[in-house]
Structure formats: C-alpha cells, structure tokens
Amino acid sequence: MNWFHAHQLARRARLAQGLLWLVGTVLLIAFFRVQVLSSSRYRVRSELNRMRSVPIPAPRGLITDRNGVVLAENEPGYSVGLLAPSVDSLRASIKRIAPLLRLSARDAEDAERAFRRTPYRPAPLRRDASFDLVSALEERRVVMPGLVIQAEPRRRYPFGSLAAHVVGYVAEITEQELGAGTVSGARPGLLVGRDGLEREYDDRLRGKDGERFLEVDALGRSVREAEMGQRLEPEQGESIRTTIDIDLQRYVAESFPEGMRGAVMVMDPATGEMLALYSSPAYDPNTFIGGVDPEVWSRLSQAADFPLLNRAIQARYPPASPWKLVVAAMAMHRGLVDLGSHMPIPCRGGLQYYNRYFRCWKLQGHGDLTLAEAIQYSCDVYFYQLGLKLQLNHLLADASHLGLRDRSGIDLPNEIRPLFPASTEYYNQRYGPRGWTNAVTLNLAIGQGENSQTLANMVAFYTMLANPDGRAPAPHLVVAGDPPTRSLGLSPVQLAGLRQALVEVVESGTAVGARVAELRIGGKTGTAQNAHGADHGWFIAFAPADSPRVVVGAVVEFAEHGSRIAPMVNRIIARHLLGPTLPPLTAADYQVVLPDDSAPEPVPILPDTIGRIIRDGSPRPR
Known part of the structure; x- marks a missing residue:
C-alpha cells in the first residue's frame, strides 16, 4: 500500500508540474503577443484612454451685399466645456462651476446628454464667454478638473435688424437634429443656420471643423495638448455674395x-x-448669438406683431x-x-x-x-x-x-x-x-x-x-x-x-x-x-x-x-x-x-x- 500510495503521489505531482508548465507557456505566449507582437496596438489604445479629441470649430463663410459690404461676419470668442471620466464626475464639476457660469438646470441636462453622446469630447457648457469670465475660470482651473476653454469664431451681424429677414441667424444644433442625423458633420455645440440665408445656404456657409488632442489625467483634467498625430486645422466655409444693396x-x-x-x-x-x-x-439677429435666453425667445416668438x-x-x-x-x-x-x-x-x-x-x-x-x-x-x-x-x-x-x-x-x-x-x-x-x-x-x-x-x-x-x-x-x-x-x-x-x-x-x-x-x-x-x-x-x-x-x-x-x-x-x-x-x-x-x-x-x-x-x-x- 505504501508503494501504491507513493506512486499515486508521484503521478499527481507530475500532472501538477505539467499543468504549471502549460499555464506558464500560455502566459508566456500571451505576454509575448502583448509585449512584442501587439505592443504598438495596445500602446495606441493606452494613449487613446488618456487622450481627448477636441473639435476646432470652423469659421462660417461671410455673407456680403452685392458691393461686398459684410452683412454677416465672424469675430473672436470663447467657449467653455468640461472633460470628465464619468457622468458622476461631470455632475460634480458642473455643480462647482455652475454659479460662475450662471448655468441653469436645463444647461446641466444638455451638457450631460452631450457627454453621453460623445464621452471623449468636452461637454459644451457656455458659448460666447467674455474675456473677463475666461480669466476668472483660468484662476480657478486647479479646482475645476476637466475645464476646457477654447477660442472659437463668434457670428456677428453688423447691420442688426436692418437685414434680419434676409440674412437670418445661427443657433446651436438641437438634440433632435443630432439624433435624426440630418445635419452633415453634426456634433454637440455645432452652430447651424436657423433662418434666412444662414439656413438656406447652411451647407455652403459651414466650414470643416479641425481637431486637436488633449492629454488628461485620471481625474479627466487637461494636462497639455498632446503631440500624438497631427493637429487638423479647420477650413472656413464658403462666403456668399447676395444681390442686396444694403444702402x-x-x-x-x-x-x-x-x-x-x-x-x-x-x-x-x-x-x-x-x-x-x-x-x-x-428683430436683431445678434440676440441669438451664444444662445438665446428662454424669456427673450418667448417674448419674440409670442409677440403680437x-x-x-x-x-x-x-x-x-x-x-x-x-x-x-x-x-x-x-x-x-x-x-x-x-x-x-x-x-x-x-x-x-x-x-x-x-x-x-x-x-x-x-x-x-x-x-x-x-x-x-x-x-x-x-x-x-x-x-x-x-x-x-x-x-x-x-x-x-x-x-x-x-x-x-x-x-x-x-x-x-x-x-x-x-x-x-x-x-x-x-x-x-x-x-x-x-x-x-x-x-x-x-x-x-x-x-x-x-x-x-x-x-x-x-x-x-x-x-x-x-x-x-x-x-x-x-x-x-x-x-x-x-x-x-x-x-x-x-x-x-x-x-x-x-x-x-x-x-x-x-x-x-x-x-x-x-x-x-x-x-x-x-x-x-x-x-x-x-x-x-x-x-x-x-x-x-x-x-x-x-x-x-x-x-x-x-x-x-x-x-x-x-x-x-x-x-x-x-x-x-x-x-x-x-x-x-x-x-x-x-x-x-x-x-x-x-x-x-x-x-x-x-x-x-x-x-x-x-x-x-x-x-x-x-x-x-x-
């Protein structure tokens, strides 16, 4: 019995040793594939996990009268957005930044919907931010993880109400339009024509957005602009000359x-x-720049005249x-x-x-x-x-x-x-x-x-x-x-x-x-x-x-x-x-x-x- 028992133990030991060798071989092969054969692929994937794509809005084309006088143009502006690793993190960041940006509950909901749609891009919070507001935000950047401030073109209508029904105005794309997929190059925060020539020739006036990459840490905070890949510069939209004589x-x-x-x-x-x-x-189309206040929209849309x-x-x-x-x-x-x-x-x-x-x-x-x-x-x-x-x-x-x-x-x-x-x-x-x-x-x-x-x-x-x-x-x-x-x-x-x-x-x-x-x-x-x-x-x-x-x-x-x-x-x-x-x-x-x-x-x-x-x-x- 002692001999038989010893034989069984030896047999089990050999089986265990074989299994260990097999597991080790499998792990070694897997390690070799990851570290050698697939190293570049996983390195890119790792890079992407800490990179965030940020669109660079393209300037819209100009609208001029028949003599070249500008009826719709672009001027420098700023937009504010948030990068976050999760919805909970986004909510916490919005809660901290809301008083400074004067965000409403609806603004917060819109930002969350945008995040769920494109989590690797900044959720837009505020368009048409002033220089003073941007300066105040920069001073608080340390306590506001994921804050993204970007220069972007801002639409301006020099003649105001004079040519409003001809030129029209632009506004941010709606959630319904994003879901319907009817707008080419749609993304949260995209400005599209809403009336007049801005709407009729929107495809021509809209340019092609550029793209840059930000490197973020585990908290979703922007560390620096990444060097991976090439920064894609935006292309301005086509300008159109109208038959109108503004004089x-x-x-x-x-x-x-x-x-x-x-x-x-x-x-x-x-x-x-x-x-x-x-x-x-x-009406003055400049009213709609940066998003129109609900009270202003209600007053305009329900006015008796x-x-x-x-x-x-x-x-x-x-x-x-x-x-x-x-x-x-x-x-x-x-x-x-x-x-x-x-x-x-x-x-x-x-x-x-x-x-x-x-x-x-x-x-x-x-x-x-x-x-x-x-x-x-x-x-x-x-x-x-x-x-x-x-x-x-x-x-x-x-x-x-x-x-x-x-x-x-x-x-x-x-x-x-x-x-x-x-x-x-x-x-x-x-x-x-x-x-x-x-x-x-x-x-x-x-x-x-x-x-x-x-x-x-x-x-x-x-x-x-x-x-x-x-x-x-x-x-x-x-x-x-x-x-x-x-x-x-x-x-x-x-x-x-x-x-x-x-x-x-x-x-x-x-x-x-x-x-x-x-x-x-x-x-x-x-x-x-x-x-x-x-x-x-x-x-x-x-x-x-x-x-x-x-x-x-x-x-x-x-x-x-x-x-x-x-x-x-x-x-x-x-x-x-x-x-x-x-x-x-x-x-x-x-x-x-x-x-x-x-x-x-x-x-x-x-x-x-x-x-x-x-x-x-x-x-x-x-």
Whole structure:
C-alpha cells in the first residue's frame, strides 16, 4: 500500500508540474503577443484612454451685399466645456462651476446628454464667454478638473435688424437634429443656420471643423495638448455674395412708416435679383448669438406683431386691386377683350347680380369705361363683369398657369403658398354643391374672396408685366433659379398697353400725387378688406415705364388705403434709379390721402331680383 500510495503521489505531482508548465507557456505566449507582437496596438489604445479629441470649430463663410459690404461676419470668442471620466464626475464639476457660469438646470441636462453622446469630447457648457469670465475660470482651473476653454469664431451681424429677414441667424444644433442625423458633420455645440440665408445656404456657409488632442489625467483634467498625430486645422466655409444693396435696404427701412407692419420688395425684372427685401417689424439677429435666453425667445416668438415673421414670403393678404391686372391679362390672353373694350353695363356705383348688389368703391360711379380706363380708375363694376365674362373655371385654371397658387421660388426658407382655389371642387367641399353661386367670381375678380397672395408672388406677376416678353425670372438673393416658366402669353403690343394703363394710374388715377417728375412710373394701388381692423394697403410699381429696370412692391397692414403707401414706393424707385438725393419719407408724408380704390362690400338687396346681366353670367357655377 505504501508503494501504491507513493506512486499515486508521484503521478499527481507530475500532472501538477505539467499543468504549471502549460499555464506558464500560455502566459508566456500571451505576454509575448502583448509585449512584442501587439505592443504598438495596445500602446495606441493606452494613449487613446488618456487622450481627448477636441473639435476646432470652423469659421462660417461671410455673407456680403452685392458691393461686398459684410452683412454677416465672424469675430473672436470663447467657449467653455468640461472633460470628465464619468457622468458622476461631470455632475460634480458642473455643480462647482455652475454659479460662475450662471448655468441653469436645463444647461446641466444638455451638457450631460452631450457627454453621453460623445464621452471623449468636452461637454459644451457656455458659448460666447467674455474675456473677463475666461480669466476668472483660468484662476480657478486647479479646482475645476476637466475645464476646457477654447477660442472659437463668434457670428456677428453688423447691420442688426436692418437685414434680419434676409440674412437670418445661427443657433446651436438641437438634440433632435443630432439624433435624426440630418445635419452633415453634426456634433454637440455645432452652430447651424436657423433662418434666412444662414439656413438656406447652411451647407455652403459651414466650414470643416479641425481637431486637436488633449492629454488628461485620471481625474479627466487637461494636462497639455498632446503631440500624438497631427493637429487638423479647420477650413472656413464658403462666403456668399447676395444681390442686396444694403444702402437701398437702409433707405427702404427708413422710409417704411414707423410702427407699422408690412413688407417691401425691390427687384430687377430682367434678372430676378432682389435688390432690397424688408419686413417690419424686424428683430436683431445678434440676440441669438451664444444662445438665446428662454424669456427673450418667448417674448419674440409670442409677440403680437410677430417680428420673426418675414411678411414678404410668410404672410398672405387679399391682393385687392393689383389683382385686377391678373384678370385683365387672363381675359386678353383668351381674346375676350382688348384695352379698348367696354362692358355691357356702365358703372353707376354698383352692380345688381341676382339677389345681391355689389358696390364699386366710387359710389357715384365711373360711367362707361374701356379696359384701359377701368385699370386707371380701378373700377370694380367693370371687373365684376370681366370676371363673369372670363368665367370661373377659366379664372381658376389661369391662376394656376401663372403660378399664383405656387411659391415664388425665392431662395429663402419657409416660403408659404398663396391661397387660391384650384377648381370649383373647393367650393363644393367647403359649402356643399348647392351652398354657393357663381357670385364668388365677382369677388375673385377684384382680388377679394377666397384669394390671399404673398407679396413675393404679386411682385413676380408684375415682373411679367414689366418685361417685354411677358416672362418672369425667379426672384433670388444669391443663386438664380431655373429659367423662367411663368408667362402671360401676351404680345408686346398688349403688354405695352397694360403698362401704359398703369402709368395713367400714377399720372391721373388712384396714385395721382405720388408722381416723380423725372420718371414715368406705372403702378397699381389696392386696399384689401381686413376683418380684424383697418384695411391693408398695397402698391406695386415699375419704372421707367417704357423699359422697366426695377419693380417695387409694398404691402402695409392697417394702412387704410393703398394710396397712402404709393409715395413711399415711388420714392424708393427714384432713389434706386436717380441716386441718393431724395430723403426718406416722414410721418407727415403718410397723412396725405389720395383718391383710392377701397374694397367694396357686397350688400344683399331684397326682394330677389334675379336677372342675367351678361352672357354666361348665371348664378349657378359652370
């Protein structure tokens, strides 16, 4: 037994010795792989564990006016962020630094979300830090582990509110945008365009971020800038030159009636270049630099006068009498009338259409007029009959053909569509098949009823009138759009006749008194019904009348009369064509009330006196 027991012990010893040799061999091989074969890989991994990548923000491209005057630029600024080894460490650091940076609970939550998304990059805390704040932070760096202060470009808008709706502004990318992945090169803290050209051309204006590496200790504190790899320098974004003339833009803004709402557009009809675009009230885009205070944003976004709204492309108004040229062009294109045509019933202050009486703005009446005279004096009765002669289905179809149901195509974000029925089915759905009559045609014919247009669209239409071929290039601020597709389909003689009729509006019609002696200006006033207060005023004009080089359109809310804003538009035209000799209008200039074409309201007459007034003018829709 002793021999057997000894044999077993020896056998076990040999097995144990073999296992030890095997384990040792495996460890030796593993050690060899780590220390020799894979040393470089693990060395890089080790380096990365103590390195943090810090993006170097790229400066955005400049935005200038047509003469190179800078509208949006960059200036030196500072941002503050935190590096941390863990979320708990980040929270502790934020708690220490929050009073100095005046961080809110929301700021802390945003920083934590950014850390969870990119833990090896600084969590952004404060953008647009002042030099004094940076100095105070540097003095406390020892007790603030992980603090990262970086110089970065800061956006600046030298003209403030003057070109706000053109240039727009930038703001920090949102958590939703980061998650959606719709922004190229997205990272926490990235500035992206939010409105205007900053948004429309964001991809071009944004540059390519650079990158540097910081070496950190076990507490996540930055020790020094690392030498590993190469520092990647940022590339500035592309600069863009706009078609805006900032001096003309300033003149427009100074001429606009103080405290009023509305918009003005100044365009070159030959090219579609927008020379000025002003919306009132405006806002200062510098307010949004470095992040906007929630109270400030709430005040701006909820203000009763909506200063963030670009009224040139984001507001609709009944087009009123400027629309009469649309109806005239449609009827002439279809061969129904010419400039010398009369209507069957002369204007005696109104028109009886079955059981409704539609008034003219001039209650004593205009008498028997030609189309040219009806345009000159803006006779509603003439255009009631012309609308019936054109017929509702043709009126609706031709409006679509002329682009008056589509956006103008200007290169600005969030342009809205006009409101105009596509077909009679609109009325069937809204009122029921027997809930409406052909009388809707009368209101549509004078720019009222179910018809709301943007200023941009009406300016685009008048550009067709101004051009000798009756076509209109797309309005633009930077890049010309597609070749013009909108066309009136009228002959040069017909177009010249319409332009002459519009000259008579200024010389002796509803815009008389707004004349400029040195220029022949053609234009059309309009007064649009407003259920919420005083009527809105329109005036759209072009000059020189024989060969127009500029089209100016204006709409002013609660102006009461379109003729009140005609002097402003004509002064803008003169300023552009004759040079900076005319001073901007004063408040007194807007007190002059000229003959006007105020929108009439139809008054029902009882008893029912149904009777045809014009062939195919039955009250039932066709």
